[in-house]
Amino acid sequence: MAKKDYYEILGVERSSTPEAIKSSYRKLVMKYHPDVNKDSDASQKMTEINEAYNALSDPKKKQQYDMYGDTGVGGSQGFGGAGFGENQQGNMNDFFRQSGFGGGTGSIFDDIFGAFTGGGGRQRNYRPKPMGRPGGDISFSTNITYLEAIQGKTIKIELDRFTKCTDCSGTGSKNGTSPETCSHCKGSGYVQHQEQSIFGMVNSVSECSNCNGTGKIIKDKCPTCRGFGRIKKKTTIELNIPPTVSDGTNIRYQGYGNAGINGGALGDLILNIRYKVDTRFKRHQSTLVYDNIISFTKAILGTVVSIPTIEGSERIKILPGTQSGKEVLLRGKGLPNSRRRRGDIIVRIIVDIPTVNKLNRKQKKSIEELDASLK
Numbered sequence: 001m002a003k004k005d006y007y008e009i010l011g012v013e014r015s016s017t018p019e020a021i022k023s024s025y026r027k028l029v030m031k032y033h034p035d036v037n038k039d040s041d042a043s044q045k046m047t048e049i050n051e052a053y054n055a056l057s058d059p060k061k062k063q064q065y066d067m068y069g070d071t072g073v074g075g076s077q078g079f080g081g082a083g084f085g086e087n088q089q090g091n092m093n094d095f096f097r098q099s100g101f102g103g104g105t106g107s108i109f110d111d112i113f114g115a116f117t118g119g120g121g122r123q124r125n126y127r128p129k130p131m132g133r134p135g136g137d138i139s140f141s142t143n144i145t146y147l148e149a150i151q152g153k154t155i156k157i158e159l160d161r162f163t164k165c166t167d168c169s170g171t172g173s174k175n176g177t178s179p180e181t182c183s184h185c186k187g188s189g190y191v192q193h194q195e196q197s198i199f200g201m202v203n204s205v206s207e208c209s210n211c212n213g214t215g216k217i218i219k220d221k222c223p224t225c226r227g228f229g230r231i232k233k234k235t236t237i238e239l240n241i242p243p244t245v246s247d248g249t250n251i252r253y254q255g256y257g258n259a260g261i262n263g264g265a266l267g268d269l270i271l272n273i274r275y276k277v278d279t280r281f282k283r284h285q286s287t288l289v290y291d292n293i294i295s296f297t298k299a300i301l302g303t304v305v306s307i308p309t310i311e312g313s314e315r316i317k318i319l320p321g322t323q324s325g326k327e328v329l330l331r332g333k334g335l336p337n338s339r340r341r342r343g344d345i346i347v348r349i350i351v352d353i354p355t356v357n358k359l360n361r362k363q364k365k366s367i368e369e370l371d372a373s374l375k
């Protein structure tokens, strides 16, 4: 096959800037893309254009092409599998978005180029995947009292979680055996095949379905775990809840989750902390409000009252002449906030004014005398 001149195909000079090459490529895509151009040779032309742009847009490949010609950059085969990366696909999609072709054409590119990347995956370098797969996290929720939230607590929980199979040490292979190389992909984890596309025949690479891309097959499976390397088991574990946790906190315990498949990494356990309701208080995040009711006579004369707190109780002084609705602040005696500092307790003094029918005759009389004396 005659050597193609990439510069000629793109209509640019050797000295052209990357911007000029890009701009020229964009114009050609607009002209020859088979969605637009219905000529029978449009797709062949498009293949050439892409091939040329693939070579000249990459400084390394351009240098190689300038020195050795097209064979060094994948040659007449077009997209040489690994040579055609995501970046290229991104460029093309960008062009179509900018050119007002809409999302529809983008998906055509995704379809075509998806084949190069193993079905739209993010795999760029075709290496076998590790056999072990991560175990995954477990979520668990627990309710604690206000005091436990402040002081911390050790809890015991029972979980149904995957644990490493001890019979095969988590490998999944029957004791003493090891996984065999996958015959389908010869251990590479990927298979290549040719596909017909609107750009002509393209090499496509996809994950080997026989070994799920790992390149290995467990022939002699461990009978206990059926080859997975882990088994589900009821387990009781102890967890330390640190002091000063706020309501709704998620604490991550690394490695307390599910055991991985075939020796993969352990997942984590995520413990969600919820406060138990304490009916003595009204709660606004880390602030607690306590309503303390006093008689109107105590409000006039002043008194000392005992206020419940999270840790116990506290005595506060009510000054003579205290009005209903007065607030007394117990600073730092409230609940932990998300920054692990404590909020306040607000004590609201409510003065109880008795209705006349709740008073006996003697009480009513003294109030009347008091009332007369105040005039």
Ligand SMILES: [Zn+2]
Pocket: 182, 183, 184, 185, 186, 187, 188, 189, 190, 208, 209, 210, 211, 212, 213, 214, 215, 216
């Ligand atoms: Zn395979």
Ligand SMILES: [Zn+2]
Pocket: 165, 166, 167, 168, 169, 170, 171, 172, 173, 222, 223, 224, 225, 226, 227, 228, 229, 230
């Ligand atoms: Zn096993």
